[in-house]
Amino acid sequence: MMKMMMMMLQIIAVLTESVLVSSHASNSTVVCERGDERQTRGVRAGESLYLPCPNLQCFQETVNSSYVWFRKLNASKQLERIGTEESERVHHHESVLYILWLNLNDTGRYITRWWYEEGQCVEYETDVLVHEGFSTDLLYKTLPEQAPSRIECPVCEDVQGSIVWYKDFSLIPNQEPGRYLRIREPSRDSEGVYTCVCVWEHRGVKLTSSGSRRLSIAPEAASGSPKFLLPINNSVVIADAGWEVILNCSVFFGQTVCDECSVHWEMNGILLDGLDGYESRYRETDGNVQSVLTIASVSESDLGSEFRCKAKDSTEVIFVSVTLKNRASVLPVLLACFCTLLVFLLVGGITKWFALDLVLFLREISIKLYSKEDGKMYDAYVIYQRSNLDETTSKTVSDFVNGSLLTVLENYYGFKLFIHGRDDLPGEDCMNLTEAKIRLSRRLIILLTPGGSAEKSGDSPEAYDLQVGLHQALVQGEPAVILIQLGQTLDHARLPLGLQHLLWKSSPLLWRDGESSPNSRFWKRVRYRMPAASSHRRSRAKRSLVKSCPGLLV
Template identity: 30%
Template sequence: MERGSRIHQYRDKLWFVPAKVEDSGHYYCTVRNSTYCLKIELIAKFVQHEPDLCYSAQTMYIQKLIIAGNGQLVCPYLDYFKDENNELPKIEWDKDCKPLLLDNVNFIGESNKLIIMNVTEAHKGNYTCRASYVLLGKRYRITRMIELLTLEEERPQSPEIVSPVNETTEVVPGSQLQLVCNVTGPDTNFVYWKWNGSLIDDDDPVLVEDYIQVENPSSKKTNTIILMLNISEVKSKFYLYPFTCVARNKYGVNSAYIQLIHPVPSFQQHTIGIFVMLTVVITSFVFIYKIFKVDIVLWYRDSCYDFLPKKAPDGKTYDAYILYPKTLGEGSTSHSDAFVFKILPEVLEKQCGYKLFIYGRDDYAGEDIVEVTNENIKKSRRLIIILVRETSGFSWLGSSSEEHIVLYNALIQDGVKVVLLELEKIQDYEKMPESIQFLKRKQGAIRWSGDWTAGRSQSAKTRFWKKVRYHMPAQQPLQPSASGCLRPQGRLQGETARGGPRASRGAGDACPVALGWPVPC
């Protein structure tokens, strides 16, 4: 083929001037002499630029530059186009299909090279070097495509110990412990623990090393090594010297230590412990007090009465006014009468020293009931209301003038504290006055659980009477007298309900009790 042909051979090369897509195919090169023949098949592929681009990705030459510092791109395979003076053609550069300004500051053009100053990540991209040459009087275009990739500079880096960081840790003697040495760095393959200047013995039964290596997906040369030192028992000698982790690679060596120390008493832990203990104590005290409140209050009254501040006289004569049903049926009347006239005085007056006003016992015959009730309710510190189960017994509450006056004075006028006593379990309170229903809801009622057997003595130490005494005013403790009756310490009075002398039974029928009120013995 002549050199003027579009496809021709010049010396040892086959030229396509200009090249076309249809020139793609298989070509054979034969080399022979008198004794030897070599035939080589070559595949040539010619492509056009991709749409809207000035290049084809199939013809890219990849070149790499390291970030930080200067670098250069080389327009490849231009030596074939030197002129008769052996000079390369003049080259123009584009980046991403846009002309590149060679300002001799950021980019410098030199022969077939593009020098890039201070390579950064922003210099990545597709570069085009363009030149032209003349063949047989015709000028032809030469184009080369280069894809620039930037790389991080590989600098010598000694291993980095992430942990420990020259620290101390509190450890209880005799406990188990695991120390972790976390190391990262390129080509780090030599990590070990030391104690007291010596390596850990592989046969040591107390100190055992465990090795884990983790590869870094982003860099094959940088990996992470975790070396654990398992201590099965912390001995006293381990507090004398620190445990040191040492890491080496071809660039250097680093080390870090961890010192074991005895635990320091924590003020915060003590505070929390004290707070928890106080909480438990207070909760237990509240729980115990809720269960044994009545017993605690009565014990306090009996034990500390002499030490309590003396209260000014309140002008009251009676400790309690007893309001009870007086119009019940025959069967119920005997029960309530026995409780009101026998059991109640026996315990509260004889054993406890309280002074009661019981209508029908402590009033004078012929006295006006309204006047008597109104006068004596004002003289009483408590109002004890006796409740029974029978429906017919409900009608007495609030039905007579006495009950009206008593409830009014107790609940509205004088603010007397009311105590409800159930002689039997009462299922239905709806038929009772609203005032009684309100008291039941507010404070509840004390239910009798004793024995009605005649002649059976009652004790103030039973649960029922303790609850009654709890709601009664504080009373000076009683002491046995020579006559066998209980009397208050240091005083014996003989006043009556009306302030004058009161007829009493013979010495064999009555005993003087607290506040001098005669009751049946």
């Protein structure tokens, strides 16, 4: 009765798996991902093949997974599905394919289709090559030209079975049972083909599988000093409290297998193997020994502590250090950027405010070093309306021309100005005089008054001065014009067109009554547009003015 119930349960399990697999396999709309690179297995006829899925995760994670195995027929893209009946010579059980008593017709490409989630699958391909007898193509990875102390059997890794070793196809006497064949005092006589024959059992039937390696010994095989591949000594790993951190230490000991080699992690001199919160994993491949330390949750004591990876062989012990540190706060960086921006703004503001003073200072130095004569007699020719003005405007113009203009520009800064009524002689031809003096002037100062217009002063002497000055400035390009406005309001529409054009190109300098200090911003702007005065003339005029008017500098 019990046997019948067990058989029923097995039949139900098989049918359930078949339905699940069929549902996956029949879903033709799903395109499986292509897995790792195609692998090749060389086997001998008459033996049996235990072929797990080539991917380790595919092989191990069988829970909530389903598998379908196919064989790709030669010279076509057609796939032949492999069954799960264990009574068949070729069948599969979940992630493992069994081919019992291999023959030459079993050569071909075998495909593993792994369904790891609903509608998600991966395909892996393995080429199986069946040889009738021994061939060099059956050799697994050739052992390096060093002196190994043991050889590992390349088959039956995941199958329980007994292993027997042969050298050059002769039984090795007095061998120890196990996957590893120990070679005592390896020498050139140890060279040859080593074959392990594994006898394993499937459904009560004993089967065999074999694998061969060739061993060649270099004349003088010796292991070198251990060398750290990872990490770099005194390196820093950025981490925060509560993070999971993985530290990888990889050491190359040479191709010779070292029985006394070891790699482990320490923190502040304390071995971390077995401590709570710290997990170490150890792996050895082709002369490289790795120790991977996983810190589940970084603590405050871990931050700043010294982690050492120690490597030891039979002759020496070496180590590298790693330190965990908090991520640097961005606040100091932001503060530094903000301070730098403030400094730039401050420097820019100061430079803009004192740019005029700096230019005037540098120009004086340049004139002292590189001054030369240009044949001019006057620094500026002053044009202003002298007639048809009301009493208030006339007084303002007179105070500015005979007061501030002469006091600051001539008496303080040493400029030489031509002013009508002061520098012309009675009886001179006004037209010839005007043209000649303007031609001998470096600048043309035009004073704009609120009551001035082209209509009122069209026949006045100053109108001719303005006409000649504008002609030379606009047509001939010199002298340069400096416009000074006296008062707040000015009707530009009633001014001559040439003067309107100059006002459109450049705003006039506004003078306010009482602005007589030579160091005021208005006079600095006037000096900026004036040519550089002779330093000798300026020093002499300044000394003379200071003696007569000591309060002018205020």
